[in-house]
Amino acid sequence: xxxxxxxxxxxxxxxxxxxxxxxxxxxxxxxxxxxxxxxxxxxxxxxxxxxxxxxxxxxxxxxxxxxxxxxxxxxxxxxxxxxxxxxxxxxxxxxxxxxxxxxxxxxxxxxxxxxxxxxxxxxxxxxxxxxxxxxxxxxxxxxxxxxxxxxxxxxxxxxxxxxxxxxxxxxxxxxxxxxxxxxxxxxxxxxxxxxxxxxxxxxxxxxxxxxxxxxxxxxxxxxxxxxxxxxxxxxxxxxxxxxxxxxxxxxxxxxxxxxxxxxxxxxxxxxxxxxxxxxxxxxxxxxxxxxxxxxxxxxxxxxxxxxxxxxxxxxxxxxxxxxxxxxxxxxxxxxxxxxxxxxxxxxxxxxxxxxxxxxxxxxxxxxxxxxxxxxxxxxxxxxxxxxxxxxxxxxxxxxxxxxxxxxxxxxxxxxxxxxxxxxxxxxxxxxxxxxxxxxxxxxxxxxxxxxxxxxxxxxxxxxxxxxxxxxxxxxxxx
Ligand code: MSP
Numbered sequence: 001x002x003x004x005x006x007x008x009x010x011x012x013x014x015x016x017x018x019x020x021x022x023x024x025x026x027x028x029x030x031x032x033x034x035x036x037x038x039x040x041x042x043x044x045x046x047x048x049x050x051x052x053x054x055x056x057x058x059x060x061x062x063x064x065x066x067x068x069x070x071x072x073x074x075x076x077x078x079x080x081x082x083x084x085x086x087x088x089x090x091x092x093x094x095x096x097x098x099x100x101x102x103x104x105x106x107x108x109x110x111x112x113x114x115x116x117x118x119x120x121x122x123x124x125x126x127x128x129x130x131x132x133x134x135x136x137x138x139x140x141x142x143x144x145x146x147x148x149x150x151x152x153x154x155x156x157x158x159x160x161x162x163x164x165x166x167x168x169x170x171x172x173x174x175x176x177x178x179x180x181x182x183x184x185x186x187x188x189x190x191x192x193x194x195x196x197x198x199x200x201x202x203x204x205x206x207x208x209x210x211x212x213x214x215x216x217x218x219x220x221x222x223x224x225x226x227x228x229x230x231x232x233x234x235x236x237x238x239x240x241x242x243x244x245x246x247x248x249x250x251x252x253x254x255x256x257x258x259x260x261x262x263x264x265x266x267x268x269x270x271x272x273x274x275x276x277x278x279x280x281x282x283x284x285x286x287x288x289x290x291x292x293x294x295x296x297x298x299x300x301x302x303x304x305x306x307x308x309x310x311x312x313x314x315x316x317x318x319x320x321x322x323x324x325x326x327x328x329x330x331x332x333x334x335x336x337x338x339x340x341x342x343x344x345x346x347x348x349x350x351x352x353x354x355x356x357x358x359x360x361x362x363x364x365x366x367x368x369x370x371x372x373x374x375x376x377x378x379x380x381x382x383x384x385x386x387x388x389x390x391x392x393x394x395x396x397x398x399x400x401x402x403x404x405x406x407x408x409x410x411x412x413x414x415x416x417x418x419x420x421x422x423x424x425x426x427x428x429x430x431x432x433x434x435x436x437x438x439x440x441x442x443x444x445x446x447x448x449x450x451x452x453x454x455x456x457x458x459x460x461x462x463x464x465x466x467x468x469x470x471x472x473x474x475x476x477x478x
Contacts, residue, residue, distance in 0.1 A: 004040040005252040006032050009260050010049040010094065010236050013073040014058035017080045018300070019326070020261070020293070022310040026323045027290065027332060027396060028259045029086045033450035034391045036087075043252045045240045046081070047092035048074050052229035054133045056215035066215055070095055083314050084323060085453060092240045094232055102239030103232055104220040106279070109244075110208075111221055113278040115170035121278045127163045127207045130156040136229045138207060151263070163207035164225060171274040175199050178273060178283060185286040186269050187394065188333040191262070195269040206271065234272045238281070255284040259394075262289040288394050291335035308340055317343075320452035321351055321475060324400065327451065331397040348477065354407045355444070356475035359459055361414060362437045364470040365430075369423045372467035375431035380439035381413075382406050384447050391450070403447055410440055438463060 008028045011021045025046055032044035050070045059069035074093055081088065092099060113121040130139040134152025138159075143149070149156055176199055178184055179192065186192040209225035210216070216226030237258070241249040260268050265287070273283045295306040313322040325343050328350065330336025366374060384406055390399040414420075414437070423430040445459040455474055462471055 004035040008046040010047040050095045051216040099239040132156045161211040164209040184283040254282040351475040
């Protein structure tokens, strides 16, 4: 049995989970379920990123003690993942002692590590420059537009403090080589060029500690400093496996797939591999950076008033349909625009009038015209054979497209041949057609299992009942 280690980013706890977090995590869940179905031993990790100035300030604003604030918001993520049927194997919180231990060990090892140029990987220096607390990242003047961070629309703070620095610049050649050799695959296609661009133009040594940020993990060899929150966060991929020594680590490392949004590509495809190289730890096998969505062509934000809440979607459409809808609106890997209207329309066309209607009309005819028994064993009139190839390449949108084509084919076939009429006049012929459609629905049910596991089981149960009945609508219109 092969192993498959898949991770999501760990999400900041400064607010409640939103649909962007849900998007990544549902996609990761689909890929994890698919790999399990293909008999891989899967370890699926997600969790929360709890340290740093941003979260400490949000707790203060909410007038809560920071641990309590994090507990409350971590619960909201756990609840949402439960609501969406996320089958994670571990949920790591960076405030857990198991993580803190691994971070300290990592920092200690870095302290004695050497760069490819045989210089110490860490050195002390003064950082003087800008820092955006929204990104939790150091910024240069060229990153700033009209005095603001373009992503968070806030003014970066000016820092002047003594920090520990990591000699990222010494890793330039090694990074180029790794990426050129495609040993660490960066996907989709265009993202690799983006990373090559970062390496060519944007490498500088980076501060890996902060002074005056009390909510964090202390640098083990310098208690006046806390570990920079991004370094703290990236190490979650190791700490969850019990690094440095554990059976789980030996079994599951390197990660097969770090699934992330495009906003955090540099951290994952440049800084993380350099840190791992410094400690001579194998690099992740692949990184997939998906696109970002806007809502009505604007960044989703409370102030614009265009927030789509994942809880609202689950309440309106159910968990399975929400999972499907999130991934069916635009290709995974690209940017896209969503609106509640587009989601509603897709629900009606693809699910209620598409798959739901197909299952309902076919099972209805089996129930009423053939006493609930599929008349003959015939193969499906259409082969759905691309799923494995598509999902192995993270082409979730294209896989959904293949299902939608098959559903449209079957619904058109029923209408063109007026199946509800020929069942009265040419019963034998209609029985063969109907049996073929049942075989196709059975294939669709298997195909959609990673995306809509409950609907898949529901369809399979209906089809394998001794006496088939139409049953309740799979996707009611409310
Ligand atoms: N804590 C860091 C990640 C550390 S990983 C070692 C972080 N957290 S975050 O809460 O800001 O989550 C960012 C991730 O949320 C993105 O990479 C992406 O996966 C997801 N998304 C947030 N908004 C999104 C959209 N509008 N569209 C799609 N995905 C979005 O960064």
